[in-house]
Amino acid sequence: MKVDTDGFLADLQALRRFGAFRTGVHRPTFSPEDMEARHWFVSRLREEGLEAEIDGIGNILGRSPKPGPHLLAGSHLESQNEAGWLDGALGCVAALHLARAGLPVDVAVFSDEEGHYGSFIGSRSFTGLLEEAEIDRLANRYHGKPLRDALREVGLEGRPRLRAEPGRHKAFLEMHIEQGRQLEGQGLGIGVVTGIVAIWQWRITIEGQQNHAGTTTMAERRDAGLTAVRLLTMIDEEFPRHCGERTVWTAGRIALSPGAPSIIPGGAEILFQYRDVDIEVLRRLEGVLRRCVAESNRRERCPAVLEAMSLSTPAVSDPALQDALAAAAEAIAPGRWQRMPSGAGHDAQYLARVMPAAMLFVPSINGISHHWTEDTSEEDLALGMRVLAEGARRIIEG
Template sequence: MQLDTDRFLQDLDALRTIGTYRTGVHRPTFSPQDMESRHWLARRMEEAGLDATIDGIGNVFGRHRGRGPHLLAGSHIETQNHAGWLDGALGVIGALALARAGLPVDVCAYADEEGHWGDFLGSRSLVGDLTEADLDAARNRTTGAPLRPALAEAGLAGRPRLALEEGRHKGALEMHIEQGTQLETGGLRIGVVTGIVGIRQWRIVIEGQQDHTGGTTMRERRDAGLAAVRLLAAIDAEFPKVCAERSVWTTGRILLEPNLPMIIPGRAELVFSFRDLSVEVMDRMEACLHALVRESNRRERCPARLEAIGRSEPAPCDPAIQAALRGAAEALCPGAWQEMPSGAIHDSQVLARKLPVGMLFVPSIGGISHHWSEDTKREDLELGMRVLAEGARRFLQA
């Protein structure tokens, strides 16, 4: 294995020039900048001795030409809007560096992990969990535009979609920035991921009565906004009694209708989610949520309705891959690493349905991600690359 960390950093720097926004990148899926980056990556794969293909959903796949056992490694290269330069790109360029080092690695940039058009379109397509009907129904989350014309405009219409080859891969690896502060706060440089959390997402709809803010007495009001606030406060008070240490919950969207300062809200719609690595813990949180909605309906004048809108199961990382990464981390940065769960979701969660998976984290400065100021120290990027390569070597030889 002849790892070239200088070339690894050069490739990262080159990729960030495509779609540059301030110190970050703006490369939404299937945008001109995104497609430019995919073709750039395919050329780099060919230079590294891989057979490169861009498939019908935008996956960029570099196939190793030699004998196995093979690893699958990668992440994504599209970004959130006006976001960072490392989220996703680090895992793809790290995988490319593994191939350049001579390891039997297939490299993949999975399309649309960031969800501009759906949920994990690229990795779901690879594992056989994306139908033609799913493609017909897919819409852009910002504009509502259908996916099919966007694929045609990107030059992908009519191309076949790749599928994982049965028995080819011993496992799948993904290197990523932490997107949190645990490593930085602890003075650590490497995180060996134990598993990827599951997510349960809900829509909470509260129906009230739209009315005048001055003419309607407090006794008469059915204020959906106040009912929503009280329900969210109850959730925040009760969830700590049933959650685990790393459980998290978020109200990412609050819509009030008509959302005008002189009108009592007649309707509130909330998008609420929670995450944990344990199904048992999430079951407790779900039961608590249902109980709190029932209690709200008993007390409030505005009835609340709970709708499940999304669910992903936790994905434990493979013990053998974890052991290889732990051994590599201890050899290269003794005492400066830890095991940790991933609180964010990744393509590896989808790949885990078919393959043993493992992930490696490097620190995020200030924990910042999904923002153009996202960054990681170059020495931490280089160390992460060395640990990934040594972990891959150990796992392949095990």
């Protein structure tokens, strides 16, 4: 399958100028820079003969005039704050160049994958999982602007929201940077994604007794902070005995109350998450977490309460699509690819609910992502484009 990799790289570089920040981009959802990028992308879709529009949630859809069966491909254009130039943008430009190469591909750009206003609002809207009532409630996590106000300010208020057309698409494909070091560390150029991990998020609340740090003896104390530290240590010792090969876990927030240096903490809150692509591993670790909390409550003076915040479902890539991408990778880069799970969430996990879906990874230099130093070599970008195109051809003709 022939693709213009020079044109592909040129379009990536052109998109990079919208919201340029150091060597990366700062392109928050519905910012002027984000909207400039969206309108530029619509113009590029139209230049390539696609019928393109922006819908009422900020999604872009470019429809191919070619006869079916069609593929759907894409990603997102907005960025995290002061972040990388490839995260999301790569998948959008790759989809554009699948269509440019003559394949019957519709191009999708999903709004706010990075979560400035909500959780995957674009891909959830496209797949029928975003209700109007949720749009009414959502606001920007950084400056508090309601989503409805943002949509009105950028001229999207009142536009209909596009939905996936039943029966039109044979599959969804998304190319992305790995956002880790597995490929680079093994000298590989391509990752065929086996599935997207689920994130199980928990809140642990610990109740102690706030008191004077100088006059309360150690024997009298009910220190919620120390209980939190000991509980996390126990969890970190137990999880390696029960986790999967690529399970990860993080205590992303530990808040002590009242948080003053001369006051014994009367309360502690821990936000704890773990990720894996295997539902059985996730369930097993839930049991480990519950046992650790129970053991803490047996030992400690400060009781802990465990609360589930969100328990998502892993999205397994379609096996036939995986095989087509793997065959393309072996044909173009023999021995320089592997199958691997995605440790981060992507729009593909929601598209997988309504059609077969798969992803292709290219390496991230030093594993960096969500930072302005994020980068991938032009050689690896071009290789990924060639493999994606060949894989798409095999899927369409298969």
